[in-house]
Amino acid sequence: MIEVQGLEKTYSTGSVTTPVLKDINFRINDGEYVAIMGTSGTGKSTLMNILGCLDKPTGGSYRLDDTDVGSLDDDTLSHLRNRKVGFVFQQFHLLERATATRNVMLPLIYVEDYPEDAKKMAEKSLSSVGLADRMEYKPNELSGGQQQRVAIARALITEPEIILADEPTGNLDHKSGLEVMAIFKRLHQKGRTIILVTHEQAVADHAQRIIVLKDGKIAEDRRVEKQRDPDVELSTLAGGEDEQ
Amino acid sequence: MRIQRIIGQGVQALNTNKVRTLFMMAGTIVGIAALTVIMAIGSGTEKKIMKRVEGFGPRALMLIAGGGKDLPPPDFNITTLRLDDADAVRNRVQGIEAISPVAFKSQMPIKVGGTQTQATVFAVDSDWHEAWDWYVTEGDPIAAEDVATLARVCVIGQTLSHDLFGNESPIGEYIHIQNVRFRVKGILKRRGTSPIGTDFDNRALIPLTTGMRRLFNQDHITYVRIKVRDLDQVESVKSQVRQLIHERHHITPPEEDDFRIVSAKGIGDLARGTSKTLSILLSALAGLSLIVGGVVLMNILLISVGERQKEIGLRRAVGATRKDILFQFLTESLAVTSIGMLVGSGLGAAITLILKQTTKVPVVLSWEPFALSLAFALLVGIFFGVQPARKAASLNPVETLR
Numbered sequence: 001m002i003e004v005q006g007l008e009k010t011y012s013t014g015s016v017t018t019p020v021l022k023d024i025n026f027r028i029n030d031g032e033y034v035a036i037m038g039t040s041g042t043g044k045s046t047l048m049n050i051l052g053c054l055d056k057p058t059g060g061s062y063r064l065d066d067t068d069v070g071s072l073d074d075d076t077l078s079h080l081r082n083r084k085v086g087f088v089f090q091q092f093h094l095l096e097r098a099t100a101t102r103n104v105m106l107p108l109i110y111v112e113d114y115p116e117d118a119k120k121m122a123e124k125s126l127s128s129v130g131l132a133d134r135m136e137y138k139p140n141e142l143s144g145g146q147q148q149r150v151a152i153a154r155a156l157i158t159e160p161e162i163i164l165a166d167e168p169t170g171n172l173d174h175k176s177g178l179e180v181m182a183i184f185k186r187l188h189q190k191g192r193t194i195i196l197v198t199h200e201q202a203v204a205d206h207a208q209r210i211i212v213l214k215d216g217k218i219a220e221d222r223r224v225e226k227q228r229d230p231d232v233e234l235s236t237l238a239g240g241e242d243e244q
Numbered sequence: 245m246r247i248q249r250i251i252g253q254g255v256q257a258l259n260t261n262k263v264r265t266l267f268m269m270a271g272t273i274v275g276i277a278a279l280t281v282i283m284a285i286g287s288g289t290e291k292k293i294m295k296r297v298e299g300f301g302p303r304a305l306m307l308i309a310g311g312g313k314d315l316p317p318p319d320f321n322i323t324t325l326r327l328d329d330a331d332a333v334r335n336r337v338q339g340i341e342a343i344s345p346v347a348f349k350s351q352m353p354i355k356v357g358g359t360q361t362q363a364t365v366f367a368v369d370s371d372w373h374e375a376w377d378w379y380v381t382e383g384d385p386i387a388a389e390d391v392a393t394l395a396r397v398c399v400i401g402q403t404l405s406h407d408l409f410g411n412e413s414p415i416g417e418y419i420h421i422q423n424v425r426f427r428v429k430g431i432l433k434r435r436g437t438s439p440i441g442t443d444f445d446n447r448a449l450i451p452l453t454t455g456m457r458r459l460f461n462q463d464h465i466t467y468v469r470i471k472v473r474d475l476d477q478v479e480s481v482k483s484q485v486r487q488l489i490h491e492r493h494h495i496t497p498p499e500e501d502d503f504r505i506v507s508a509k510g511i512g513d514l515a516r517g518t519s520k521t522l523s524i525l526l527s528a529l530a531g532l533s534l535i536v537g538g539v540v541l542m543n544i545l546l547i548s549v550g551e552r553q554k555e556i557g558l559r560r561a562v563g564a565t566r567k568d569i570l571f572q573f574l575t576e577s578l579a580v581t582s583i584g585m586l587v588g589s590g591l592g593a594a595i596t597l598i599l600k601q602t603t604k605v606p607v608v609l610s611w612e613p614f615a616l617s618l619a620f621a622l623l624v625g626i627f628f629g630v631q632p633a634r635k636a637a638s639l640n641p642v643e644t645l646r
Contacts, residue, residue: 049642054561075565082563089645093558097260109249110563154562 001065002028002051002162002193008059009046020046022216024060028195030161033188035196035204035224038213045166047213048197052164053081065161082110086155090167092147094139094154100126101135104154111158125153129183145176152183162193169203175237181206181230206230250568254575265580268544271537272584272624273591276617278530280592281599282523283613288606289519296515297508299438301377303341303475304508305482307333307468307489311501320349323464324502327456329492330468337484339477340470344368344375347456347465354404354448355420361407363400363446365421367455375469383415383430390451394458399430401445419448424459426450478507534620537584538628545577545632549639556636557644570637577629578622585621589614 009021020043028034038044049055050062053069056077062069064084072080094103104122108114115121126135129149139147148168155163165184169177184206188194196207204210205228212220258265308318309325330345350364366372370388373379380399390397398419405414405428414428426448435444456462472481482505489503490496549556556569564572592613599605 045646052561054642054645075567078560078563078565078568081561087561091554093554093561093645095555095558098256106559107562109253110246110559110565110568112246114246114249158563 001030001063002026003063004051004060005063006060007050007057007062009043009050009055010058020216021050021057024218026211026218026221028193030193031188031191033184033194033196033206033208035198035207035210036213037198037201037204037210039199042213043216044197044199044213048164048166048195051162051195052085052087053077078110079112082107083158084161086158086160086163088148088151088155088163088165088168090170092139092144092151092171094147094150096139099136099138100131100142100150100153103139103150104157106154107158121157122153125157126150128156129153130179143176144172145179148172148176148180149183152180156187162195163187164195164197166197167199167203168196170198175234177203178230178234178237181228182234185230202228246568247571250571251575254572255579257572258576258579264544264548268541268580269584269587271533271540272581272621273537273588275530275534275537276585276588276621277592277595278526278533279617279620280589280613281595282526282530283616284592284596284607284609285526285599285605286519286523287608287610287612289523290516291608292606293512293515293519297512300508300511301471302508303472303478304375305470305472305478305485306506307470307485308504308506309464309466309502311504318348318466320347320460320466322466322502323462324493325465325467326463327452327465329489330465332488332492333468333470333485336488337481339473339481339484341473342371342375342469342471344372344469345452345465346372346467346469347452347460347462349460352421352448354408356408356417359408361404363404363448365448365450365455365459367452367460368449369452372449372469375471377471378435379433380430381433382413383428385430386449386451391453394453395451396424396426396454396458397429397451398426399432399449400428401432401447402434403443403445404448405431407446421448421450422459478509482507534624538581538624541577541580541624542628542632545573545629546635549573549632549636552636553639553644556639557641560639560641561645566637569639570633573633573636574626574629577633578625581621581625581629582618585617589617 004024004026007021007024008019010017010019012018024047036044036047046055050057053064057070064080067080069077069080095106101119101122104125105118108118108121123135126132129152131146131149131153134142134146139150142150163184168180172180181203184194184196194207196204198204205224205226207224208227209223210220211218307325309322310319327345330343334340334343346366346368348364348366351362352365354361354363368386369391370386373385379385383399386397386399389395398421400414400419408414408419409417414431417428418425419428420426432445432447432449437443450459470481470485472478485505493502495501559569593609596607596609600607
C-alpha cells in the first residue's frame with residue numbers, strides 16, 4: 001500500500017528554489033491499476049522517482065507498506081527498490097551486450113539471498129511475457145516491443161509489490177504498445193499494483209484510476225469509466241490484418 | 245555471496261569489451277614484463293659476480309704493479325714492483341697465510357716438435373699453489389728446490405697439455421718456451437674460463453728465478469698474490485700492505501700510488517657499480533611504464549564510467565547500492581591489473597628464457613619478481629581504480645536514467 005500525505009519536492013540550485021511537487025495527497029491500495037497523467041514539466045517524473053524510492057521528498061510523507069521512505073538512508077532505499085519496486089522505462093534500459101536472460105537476472109545480483117534457480121526464474125519470467133523463444137537473444141537482435149517485454153520480465157523477477165512504468169509504450173508502435181498493455185492487464189488481474197506514468201490520455205485509459213497532475217498539484221483523481229481492453233483491440237487488429 | 249556476484253559483473257564487463265580491456269591492460273603487461281626481465285638479469289648478474297668473487301678467492305688480495313682505480317689486467321711492462329717488496333710484505337705484515345710473487349707474460353710461443361702454440365707463462369715460487377688453492381692433478385708442483393736451482397721445469401694447464409700432446413701424458417716430456425727447453429713435471433687442475441673469456445687452463449708455470457733471469461730477463465715482478473688467514477682480517481692486511489709499500493716506494497698521499505691492491509670485495513663492488521647504474525635505469529623505466537599504464541587504465545575507466553551512466557543508473561534502480569557500484573568498478577580495475585600482471589610475468593619469463601638460450605646475458609628466474617609484480621599490480625589497480633569507481637558510485641540514478 002502506498003500512502004502519500006502533503007508530499008512536497010523542491011529543487012534548489014544556488015539561491016533559486018523551484019517547487020516541483022506541492023501538497024500531494026493520495027493512497028493507492030494493493031492491486032490497484034493507476035495512471036499518473038500530466039503534460040511534461042508537471043512533475044510526474046519526479047513523483048514517479050519518489051514513489052520508486054529513487055528520490056526522496058523534501059516535505060510531507062511517503063509511506064510504502066508502513067515504511068516511512070523519507071527517513072531512509074541510501075543503502076536501505078537501494079534494498080527497498082530491489083525488493084518492492086519493478087521499473088519499466090520508456091527507453092527500456094537493457095544491457096546492450098547481455099542476453100535477454102542475463103538482463104532479466106540483473107536485479108537478482110543485488111538480492112540478499114541469491115536463489116539457486118536464478119536462471120530458471122529468469123526463463124519463467126521471460127516465458128510469462130511471451131519470449132520463451134528469445135532467451136539467448138541480445139537487445140539488438142530484438143524488436144522494440146520485445147525489448148520492452150524483456151524489461152518487464154526483469155521488473156517481475158523479484159516479484160515486487162509495485163510495477164512502476166514510465167511511458168512504457170512511448171517508443172513502441174501501436175501493436176507492440178497494445179501487447180505491452182495486455183501484459184500489464186494480466187499482471188493486474190493477478191493482483192499486482194501497477195502505476196503507469198504517461199502524458200497520453202489513451203494510454204492512461206488502460207488503468208482503473210487516473211491521477212492528473214497540473215503544475216505540481218493534483219488536479220484530478222478519478223475512476224476510469226470506460227477502461228480500454230488491449231486484448232479486444234489486438235483481436236480487432238488481427239482481424240483487420242486478415243482482411244487485407 | 246553478494247560480493248562474488250558483484251565481482252562477476254565486473255569481470256563480465258571486461259569480457260564483453262575485449263579491445264578496451266586489452267588497452268587498459270597494455271601498460272601493466274609491459275611494465276610487469278620489463279620488471280620480471282630486469283630482476284632476472286639483476287640476479288643473474290649478481291650470481292655471476294659472486295662466482296667471480298669466489299673464483300678470485302674471498303680471502304685473497306692482489307698487490308699489482310701500476311696505479312689507477314680501474315681494473316685493467318696487470319701490465320708486465322711496469323717495473324715498479326720488486327721481489328724485495330714481496331719479501332717485506334711476507335716478513336712484516338700480520339695475518340698472511342700464503343704469499344706468492346708472480347711475473348708473467350702472455351702469448352709466449354711454445355713448441356713441441358712440429359706443434360706450436362701460444363700460452364701465458366707464469367714465473368712463480370713454490371707457495372703459488374697454496375696462495376691460489378690451485379694444485380696439480382698429475383705429476384709434481386713447482387718446488388722450492390726448483391726455484392733455488394733455477395731448474396728448467398714446468399707445470400702446464402690442461403688446455404696447453406691438450407694442444408701440445410693431445411691425449412698423451414706430457415709428464416717427463418720436453419717443451420720449448422721461446423727456445424728454452426723445459427721438462428714438464430706436472431699438470432694443473434682444470435679451472436675453466438674467466439668472466440671475460442680468458443682460458444685459465446692455457447698456461448705454463450715455471451720457477452720464479454728461471455723465469456726472471458733466463459726467460460723474461462727482468463728484475464721486476466707483475467703482482468703478488470696474498471692469501472689472508474681470516475676473512476675478517478682482509479681489510480687490515482690490505483691497509484698494512486698499502487702502508488708498507490707507501491713507505492718502501494716513498495709515496496705520501498695525495499701522491500698517486502704506483503701500485504694497487506685488489507680484493508674480492510673490490511672486484512664485486514666494481515662489477516656491481518656498472519651493472520647497478522643500468523639496473524636502476526631499467527627499473528625506473530619499468531616503474532614509469534607501470535605508472536603510465538595506470539594512468540591510461542584510469543582514463544579509460546573514467547571514460548567508460550561516462551559511457552555507462554545509463555547502465556550504472558539502471559543497476560542502482562534495480563537495487564545496487566553505492567558500494568556495489570564502487571566494488572564493481574574496482575573489480576574491473578583490479579582484474580585488469582591482476583590479469584595484466586599474470587600475462588606480463590609470463591611474457592617476462594618467456595623473454596628471460598629466450599635471453600638465456602640465445603645470448604650470454606646472465607639471468608636467474610625466481611619467485612621474487614613474481615611476488616613484487618603481484619604487489620605492484622594490486623597497488624596500481626587500487627590506486628588508479630579508486631577515482632573512477634568513486635565517480636561511478638556517486639552518480640545520481642535519477643539523472644542518469646533521464
